[in-house]
Amino acid sequence: MHSHDEALTKVVIDHVQHRLALDPVPLGRLGDASELETALKEAIGTGPAAADDVLRLYAEHIEPTVVSCDSPRFLSFIPGAPTKAAALFDMVLSASSLHGVSWLEASGAIAAENQVLRLLADLAGLPAQAGGCFVSGGSAGNLSGLVVARDTARTATGEPVARPRIAVSSQAHSSIGNTLRIIGVEALVVPVDDHRLTGEAVRAALAADPSPEDVIAVVATAGTTNAGIIDDLTGIAEVAQEYGLWFHVDAAYGGGALFSPELRGRFAGIEHADSLVVDPHKWMYAPFDCGALLYRDPALARAVHTQDASYLDCIHTDAPQEWNPSDYAYHLTRRPRGLPLWFSLAVHGTDAYRDAVDATRRIALESAGLIRAADGLELIRDPELSVVLFRRAGWTRDDYYAWSKELLERQIAFVTPTVWEGETVARFAFLHPGITLDAVSEILATMTVPVG
Known part of the structure; x- marks a missing residue:
């Protein structure tokens, strides 16, 4: 199974070339459960099968029943449309079995990913020390960033906040509510003005709350999923600074607009984020699954997310140039999913x-x-x-x-x-x-x- 098979390689590469050359990309359709069950019934047996037969099964029964996000006519949810360069390099990434856990194991891959993270940090206006890692998407980024917010929050006496809450709007992405349930933090739901969270509304909610000292962070959205609305980032950042709150910005969808000088002004205030999530697999044309998580002060995230185990001691050193993506989110093993974006950016500019x-x-x-x-x-x-x-x-x-x-x-x-x-x-x-x-x-x- 682990030796090179020329025929197998050719079958797969030929299919990839065919798929990449399709213009237009077929939309795909909803599959029928009984038909799929019949088609796949004997796909996996105890012995080998011819690769071209298995690929034909995929091409005739599986691929057509997956709606193609890279079709221009996929206009639902928040689609993805990877560049051909990014899609091809994703194949290189998989074929090479590259991973990106630590600097010790994957310094080149991490250096390239960090080059992209630096570009994104610059587009957002974050300071020179900002950094982070690539995760699977906005849900993973929001979870990892808000865990840091929770674990770094302290009372005036330096003690952890006993009953932490995070201010959110009703328009926040569903992953925010899920994150709060997972990490055991309650939500302070702030009323919105025309579906847009404002600094004035956050300040009023805090002023009216009987225990505002329990609120440790505020989440703003830079491009809501349902309507593409950008919250009042500047006003919310001012309130966050006034109350000493962690300022988390979910720009999973909207962050791609930072490339546009025409749209960049709408994101004023994003430069004050303590943690920022952008999904390149959305409006930055990277393949699934690719989310960028950035911290204003990565040392705070490293203190929260670094995993301690005897077999991991060798990857943790004090060398300033060494950067372990496993220290900046809840993951450990990970693929360097930022590399296809790096390749496409380098190819296209x-x-x-x-x-x-x-x-x-x-x-x-x-x-x-x-x-x-x-x-x-x-x-x-x-x-x-x-x-x-x-x-x-x-x-x-x-x-x-x-x-x-x-x-x-x-x-x-x-x-x-x-x-x-x-x-x-x-x-x-x-x-x-x-x-x-x-x-x-x-x-x-x-x-x-x-x-x-």
Whole structure:
């Protein structure tokens, strides 16, 4: 199993070349459970099988039943659209069995990852000492960052806070609530103004709270998942400094906009973050799973996350140039998932990333214009980043879901409804720079005819 097989290699490489060359990328479809069970029933046996037969099984039954996030017409959730360079290098990463636990084992990989982290820190305006690591995504980043917030919080006497709470808004990503449950910290839910958390609202909530000294941190969102709204980062940072709170910024989706000079001003205040999460597998065109976690003072994170075991003593030294990603999040074993992004950035340059972000921002604005001009459609709010919310007059929840299903069945697009202020509505999430206004027009045209 561990010796080179020329035929196996060729079968797989040929498939990869074919997949990368597809233009357009097929959307994929929802699989039928019974059909998949039948197709896969005897896939794994006690003896070997021909690689081309197994790959044919994958190509005919598995791959078509996975909706392709790298299709320009994947407009649901927050999609991903890795560059071809990043996707290819992800194959190099896997084929080479590279890992990135410690400087002792993976100094070159870590040095390259840290070069990207430095770029992201500079885009955010974080200080020279800022640093961190790549994790699997925003959920892992939020968990790891808020664990540091919890474990570094102290009372005026230097004792740990007995009943720590963290201020959040109702619009925070679902992983924030999950994180608080996992780490045993209660939420102080702060009311929002038009779905946007403000410094004024945080200050008012703290002033009205009977035990504000228990609040140890505040979480702001730089690009909400549902609508792409950026919180009042400057105002929240001021309140965090005033009350001595850890300032955590979740920019998992919106952080890609830091590449755009046109959009950068909307993120004023992000430079004050104590911990910052950005997901390159979203708007920075890296493959899954790639999240960047940055700390203003990495030493605080290292004190919390460094794992102590006799067999790990050899990787922990006082050498200033040595950097162990395992010291900055809850993980230990990890793949150097930042390398595909490093490769793509090196190949294409940062201007190409700026242009791709600006292109998707333009398509969001142009799509909003189409919706305003269309009979029977209503734009819910002007897009702040690249998410567009809109409604079809007279439609019910069932209408939206039937429309979404028909779009996928007809291979027009993958667009799933969402809920806005209790109402089911339509939502576009634009990230792929290959989406065209003609494609958007085609999608919108389907809303003017009966569904089903």
